[in-house]
Amino acid sequence: MTTHHTPSPPGKRRWTKPKSWPLRTKLVLVTMALLTVIAAVLGSVLYATMDGVLSNDVDGQLRQASHRAAAGLGGPGGPTDPLDVRGQAAGTINVRLQGSTLLVQGMINPDGKRVSLNTSDVTKLALLATTPEMYGPGAAPVTRELSVGDYRLLATGTPDGDVIVTGLPLTGKNTALGALVLSTVLVAGSALVVCAVVGTWLIRRTLRPLAQLSAVAGHVAESRLDVGEVALGVRVPESATDPDTEVGSVGHAFNRMLDNVSGALAVRHASEMKARQFVADASHELRTPLTAIRGYSEMISLTENLSDQGKESLSRVQSQSLRMNTLVEDLLTLARLDEGQDLQGRPVDLVQLAVEEVMEKRAQDSGHDWRLSVPAGTLNAWADPARLRQVLVNLLTNAQKHTPEGTKVEVGVFSNDAGRPVITVTDDGPGIPEELQPEVFSRFTRADKARTGGSTGLGLSIVQAIVQAHDGRVSVESEPGRTRFTVELQAAEAPSSSASSAPA
Missing domain, CATH: 1.10.287.130 (Signal transduction histidine kinase, dimerisation/phosphotransfer (DHp) domain)
Structure with a gap:
């Protein structure tokens, strides 16, 4: 029998399988991923470039401040504290050591006043002054985290053998880099959102012909x-x-x-x-x-x-x-x-039709067990009485010819869940071969190899043609020991709800 695969409804499971994503979704995601990578690379390059520029600028200022501090000391009546040298900016740190002895230390605050450093900061600065490779020829500035913030430090020796450690704050550099990161993220994020919206619109517009082609193909696929x-x-x-x-x-x-x-x-x-x-x-x-x-x-x-x-x-x-x-x-x-x-349609009582035909079959053929299962009262269908009687006669004759004596054949009449009247003919015979079932309503189809009795092979074709002419449906379900033909018709009026089942 033909098996139809019912696709699962779209939902969460669909998004867990990238292969099932629509093409436009994949294109948008790939485009956004590429743009995100490009923005990240550009941002990183821009950040590294700006960091280098700002670091060089701070180092240049630090060397000048260190040079002023070293050159401004000494001489008759000259200052002994580097912070007293002219030209030192706010935030500058200076420490002067003679060997391991701390001579002076301090920082110029934003108000231009001198303040002392805490012990922890002085210890970190003294370490630079007591490490020759940190202040020898060619020594480069270093960065240290102090209690007052991040500082760029440089140690310089004086002609009299003292060591001066000069430091400049990195607050301006860090502020500038933070502003750069924030502006880059905002600009890149806004650009990505705009690209996503515009890209989605463009991709949908570009792929619209595929959607139109799919709609036409679907219409053709549903056509007979x-x-x-x-x-x-x-x-x-x-x-x-x-x-x-x-x-x-x-x-x-x-x-x-x-x-x-x-x-x-x-x-x-x-x-x-x-x-x-x-x-x-x-x-x-x-x-x-x-x-x-x-x-x-x-x-x-x-x-x-x-x-x-x-x-x-x-x-x-x-x-x-x-x-x-x-x-x-x-x-x-x-x-x-x-x-x-044209059919001569009118309300037809299926209960009466079933009773009459089963009684006639019982009178003609006593070798089969003819039974009825019908509702109490009436159940009307809109049909041509002569044609509908031919449908039931053909189905009963089919069961009579293709099943051995003693087979139980039951005619059922009921209303399905959709409110449409239904006739069923069920037997407990040997069944229809599975390979023959898809073609059972085709013209000149015979099952002589599986069932006894000769036939023209047109009975079930006539059944299908008449039922389809009534805008109905006919189907068959068969397995060894049970075969059921189901005829679904158009209702003529609301059927009775009570039902009973009894042998004819």
Whole structure:
């Protein structure tokens, strides 16, 4: 049997599988990822460049301050404290040591006044002054974290052998770098948001032809192309079929394919109509000679004195002519249904119909166990009474022919959850082979290998054609020991809610 895969609804699980993401989502995410990487690289380069520039500027100022402090000391009447040297800016730190002896220390605060450093800071600064490689020739400035903030420090020796440690605050540099990071993040973030919005709009606009093509393909996929006249009037819009673009070339090729398919379907329908017309004409023409064969054979059996072998041969002629007449009538019925013959629709009581047909079958065939399961009261369907009776007769005859004696055959009548009347014919026979089930309603389909009894192979085809003409549905479920045919029809009125089940 054919198995249909039902896709899971979109939701959380979809987003956990990147392969199932829409193309536009992937394009937007990839674009945003690339832009984010570019912004991060540019920001890092800009930060490193600015940090180097500011560091060089601070180091230049530090060397000048250190030089002023060392050069300004000594001499008759000159200052002995580096902080007293002219030109020292606010925030400057100076420490003077002679060997391991601290001579002076202090810092110029923002008000221009001298303040003392705490012991911890003096210890860190003295370490520079007592380490020759930190203040020898070619010594470079170093950064230390003091209690008053981050400082850039440089130790310089004086001609008299003392060591002066000069420091400048890094507050201005750090403030500038912080402002740079903040502005870079804000600008880059805003740019990414704008790019995401504009990029999403552009990608959606660019991929719109694919969405239009998908809609057309979905419409075609839902169309019945196997039978009847098919008009594939839907096409991809001209705006999405520019062969000079990649997406447009797909739409252009799809429209050409639909034109080709439409032509093939038109040829198929014309051929099908010719075949049906031939069958209808042939069936009409066969009725006259068949009627003559049956009439003459009956006349011979009544008027002629035949031998036993002659009587047997004549009986076979009558039997085969009757079988051929049934086949012709079935073909004519299908031909009328194919032509869309109008149905004489009116409310039909399915309970009464089921009771009458089951009772008639019980009278004709006592070898099967005929049963009924019907609701109390009536259950009406909108149908052509003669055609609907033919449906039930064909289903019961099918069960009678293809199941052995003793098989239980039950006719059920009920209303389904959608409020539509339903007829079921269920038997506990050997079942229909699984490979035959998809074709059981096709014309001239037989199950002689699995079930006994001859048939024309048109009974179930007529059932399907009549039910479809009533805008109904017919289906089959079969396995060894249980076969059920289900006919769903249009309701004529609200069915009765009470139901009962009892053998006929």
